[in-house]
Amino acid sequence: MVELLAHLESLKNVNWLTGIDSQQLKQFTWEYYLQLTTSLKDLNPPKILLAESESVRFLAGFIAACAVGFPVFICNPYWQEEEWKQVLTLVQPDIIWASTKILNLRYKKIDNNNKENSTNHIMIPTGGSSGKIKFTIHTWETLMASVRGFTTYLNLHQVNSFCVLPIYHISGLMQFIRSLITRGQFVITSFRELSSGHINDLDITEFCLSLVPTQLHILLQKSTSTNWLSKFKIVFLGGAPAWDELLESARYHKIRLAPTYGMTETASQIATLKPDDFLEGKTNDGQVLPHAKVTIYDDFGNQLGTNKTGNIHIISKSLCLGYYTSPSDHCSLTVDDLGFFDEEGYLHVVGRNSNKIITGGENVYPREIESLIFETHLVMDICVIGISDKYWGQAVTAIYVPGRNVQDHTQILLALKDKVSKYKIPKYWIIVDSIPRNDKGKINYQMIEEMALNTINKLD
Known part of the structure; x- marks a missing residue:
C-alpha cells in the first residue's frame, strides 16, 4: 500500500x-x-x-x-x-x-x-445512537470495490465531492476516497456553515453532494440554497428515510437528487436512483450497483418475486468482513431492512423489520404513515413506532413536533381522513419539542420508546 x-x-x-x-x-x-x-x-x-x-x-x-x-x-x-x-x-x-x-x-x-x-483492516464504527458501538471490519479492497461500483454505475471517471458530512462516518470518508483515487476535487466544509448562508462560490456543476433528509429539508427552506442545490451534478440522499413531500419539493426545484440505499457494512451505497430517473418522477431506492447483488427472501428463506415485500439479503465485494472481535468468513449479509423489487428492477425499501408494527394481526410500516403525516404540512418532524398493547398486540404511536398553530392531533386526523386504513391511524399522539436524532439524521429509537412509554403510562 x-x-x-x-x-x-x-x-x-x-x-x-x-x-x-x-x-x-x-x-x-x-x-x-x-x-x-x-x-x-x-x-x-x-x-x-x-x-x-x-x-x-x-x-x-x-x-x-x-x-x-x-x-x-x-x-x-x-x-x-x-x-x-x-x-x-x-x-x-x-x-x-x-x-x-x-x-x-x-x-x-x-x-x-x-x-x-x-x-490491513480498517475498522469503521456503526451504531452508537443507542446500544453499544461496533466496528465493521473493512479493507482497502472493500473500499475500492465500492469506489469502482460507484464510478461504473454513474459513469464518472473523475469524482468531484463537496463534503458536508462527517469524515469519520462512512458517508463522508468514502467521498474523500473517491476524489483521492479518481484525482477529482474535494471540498470540505461544515453543514452548520453551509446552512447559515456561507455558500462557496465554486463552480459546482460537475460536483457531487451528499445529504441526509433533515439537511435537505433545511436547505430547501431558503431560495438561495435551493438555487445552489439545483446546480450540482448529483445530490445523493441517504442515511435515513426521506418523506414524499421532501422528494416532491426537490423535484419541483429541479434538484438532481439521487436517493441511495447502503450502510457502513457495505462501504456506503449499493443501490442508487439516478438523477434523471428521479426528475422523471420515480420514487424508490434505485437499481443495484454492479459490485453488489440484492435478493429478497421471506421469513422461511424462499426467494420472492417482483412486488413482494421481504427481507433484504446482500452480496457485495464491498461488504465488511464482520465486526471487530467477531470476524466473519461470509460474503453475504441479511439486514434488518424490508423491501421489494418492481418490474423494472428498482429496489423499494419499505422500512426495518424490527420497526414493523403488528397491530390486530395487520402489518403497519412506519415509513408509510410518517410520509402521509408529513404530507399534511401539520408537523415539523415525526416518528411512528409500535408500543406493546394487551388488546392489539402493538399500538401504533406517533411522536411528533407540531407545526405552527397546531395545538393537538385533531387537525392531523381530519387531514388523514379517507387517505389511510383505520388500523394504520396512530392510537397515541405524543407532542415533543424535538425528535432525538444523531448527526446523520438517524432516530434514536431507544430514547423515542422511553419518551412514548413515559407519556402513555401517565395517560393510563
Whole structure:
C-alpha cells in the first residue's frame, strides 16, 4: 500500500483540495507514516485509534495507516466520556491520534488476541445512537470495490465531492476516497456553515453532494440554497428515510437528487436512483450497483418475486468482513431492512423489520404513515413506532413536533381522513419539542420508546 503515498505525491501540483491545505495533508501524512515505520516497528502490528478533530490531521492519519497496512480504528472525535471508555476498553489501542481530552482518559489494559490477523483492516464504527458501538471490519479492497461500483454505475471517471458530512462516518470518508483515487476535487466544509448562508462560490456543476433528509429539508427552506442545490451534478440522499413531500419539493426545484440505499457494512451505497430517473418522477431506492447483488427472501428463506415485500439479503465485494472481535468468513449479509423489487428492477425499501408494527394481526410500516403525516404540512418532524398493547398486540404511536398553530392531533386526523386504513391511524399522539436524532439524521429509537412509554403510562 505504499503506492498510496506515491499517488498522494503525484497530486502535489494539482489544486484538488478546498477547506484543507494540500501541503499540510502531505506533510502530516509523512509524519504519521514515519512514526509508524520507525518508533512503532517493534509492535506487530500496532492498533491505531484515529480520532483527530482537525480534518487535515484525520485524513493524513488515515492515509498513513492504510499505506503501512496497520489496523486503524476510525472514531468520532465528539464521542462523550462513557462512549470513549467503551471504545478504549474494546480496542485496547497501541497508539492514539486524538485530542488531549481523549488521551487523558484511563482504561484498564488487558491482554487479548484481537490484534491477530488484523493487518490491513480498517475498522469503521456503526451504531452508537443507542446500544453499544461496533466496528465493521473493512479493507482497502472493500473500499475500492465500492469506489469502482460507484464510478461504473454513474459513469464518472473523475469524482468531484463537496463534503458536508462527517469524515469519520462512512458517508463522508468514502467521498474523500473517491476524489483521492479518481484525482477529482474535494471540498470540505461544515453543514452548520453551509446552512447559515456561507455558500462557496465554486463552480459546482460537475460536483457531487451528499445529504441526509433533515439537511435537505433545511436547505430547501431558503431560495438561495435551493438555487445552489439545483446546480450540482448529483445530490445523493441517504442515511435515513426521506418523506414524499421532501422528494416532491426537490423535484419541483429541479434538484438532481439521487436517493441511495447502503450502510457502513457495505462501504456506503449499493443501490442508487439516478438523477434523471428521479426528475422523471420515480420514487424508490434505485437499481443495484454492479459490485453488489440484492435478493429478497421471506421469513422461511424462499426467494420472492417482483412486488413482494421481504427481507433484504446482500452480496457485495464491498461488504465488511464482520465486526471487530467477531470476524466473519461470509460474503453475504441479511439486514434488518424490508423491501421489494418492481418490474423494472428498482429496489423499494419499505422500512426495518424490527420497526414493523403488528397491530390486530395487520402489518403497519412506519415509513408509510410518517410520509402521509408529513404530507399534511401539520408537523415539523415525526416518528411512528409500535408500543406493546394487551388488546392489539402493538399500538401504533406517533411522536411528533407540531407545526405552527397546531395545538393537538385533531387537525392531523381530519387531514388523514379517507387517505389511510383505520388500523394504520396512530392510537397515541405524543407532542415533543424535538425528535432525538444523531448527526446523520438517524432516530434514536431507544430514547423515542422511553419518551412514548413515559407519556402513555401517565395517560393510563
